[in-house]
Amino acid sequence: MRVVLLANRQPLSGRTDAAGRPQLTVGGLVSALVPVMSAGSGVWIASRPESSGGDGRIEAGGLAVRLVGVPDAEHAGYYQALANRAIWPLFHSLIPFAHFDLAAWKDYVRVNERFAEAALDETADDDVVWVHDYHLMLVPRLLRQARPSLRIGFFLHIPFPPFEVARVFPWARELIAGLLGADLVGFHTRGYAEDFDETAVRLLHGDVRRSEGGINVGRPARRVRVGAFPIGIDARAFAREAAERQTEIAVQRLRVALRAEEEHRIVALGVDRLDYTKGILERLLAVEQFLTAYPRWRGRFVFVQVAVPSRTRVEEYRRMKRQIDGAAGRINGTFGEAGWMPIRYLYRSLPRRELITYYRAADLALVTPLRDGMNLVAKEYCATRIDDDGVLILSELAGAASELHGALRVNPYDIEGVAQAIAQALAMPNEERHRRMAAMREHIARHDTDWWASTFLTELMSGGLHREPPALLDA
């Protein structure tokens, strides 16, 4: 089977090996998909602004990477303005953050057409096309119109919002019709899949009817299967690195630096891209509330927030960074003492080993997004807890909450509730901590990235008409 994959981002790391050959990115989606794809000499199609090189074709790690050149102004409209400032906030149900602009929409349509043209050029009739994420929602329909018999899958990495939110998007019908070009549309949770079904039926009534496990489009009906395929991580690699001697040493060093053993301090951790969907400000306010409500923990509780700079040119992100910087400074100013600061704030990306060191050093992780498609940090934290210790506090508005039942669930908007959950985590008996973490680790190990990719592709290939969608994991 030959897979042609379409994603906005290219899988090249920018580095070359000793022989000068380009290298693929290590980890995540790329590592999971490359074995599946290169087995059948697959192609990965991504975009590249003209000022960065435009059109191109690069062979790397057994994979062909085709780069679709996009004029810079058009790329800015498609990526910054439409994908990141309209679809991203709206699909996370943060309507006031969304900006809609007709010129940007036209750029989005044009770039989707460019992707579809490149895909048609690369694809033979018996190939499988797998389109990824919110940047490319029009592509399935464009492909279907040009090549009706093509097998097309689509996966959305972010949430799909409820109908009343989705309808706010001025070109919502076009987006939904775009996705309905696929044979299989996948989401992280059954909840998103149901919201998609409802939105499709209500927006495109007449042309679209619900059917078991999917949607029938047009007359005579073409069936679109819709299902939940919760993404996994490379759990084995995380556990392996977590167990290495080098990591153990680094964990001890970090805990010494935080005076965790010496002063019997609890280390709590947050790790995110600096994005307003991740609830970082609200989390800091919860830490403040916790220190106010439980003064006996002052001097014995350290919250480390690691934030990767993200979308730094967008105004909403700059404003949020100022608010977070301000809150961290204010909380440290209020509670800090000569030998203790409650908040350690790192504003940078960490190499993987260092990230794993932080995961292993943390007694509890605060994963409290306001909304999140899945959230891989929650899974990574558990996968590295090879001692089965540590408590995960998890937002019920993250997709991960439908799988990780061993977490303490919180509403991230409820600051007092999150503060109480921190107190509950600190009081949790050893046996309960271990039981909860072991169950989550086991689940994550079984449902890793390979499982996710192969489940989706198997379902896409099966084409079974009246099968239940593989919504395996929802509560």
Ligand code: ADQ
């Ligand atoms: P993201 O919004 O990027 O992904 P997430 O799933 O948490 O969110 O993945 C972030 C990744 O970045 C993790 O692998 C994490 O390790 C890494 N990371 C975060 N902070 C870091 C730091 N300081 N240094 C180094 N690495 C860091 C989108 C959706 C999610 C969905 C994924 C996958 O928004 O909901 O889970 O795609 O589908």
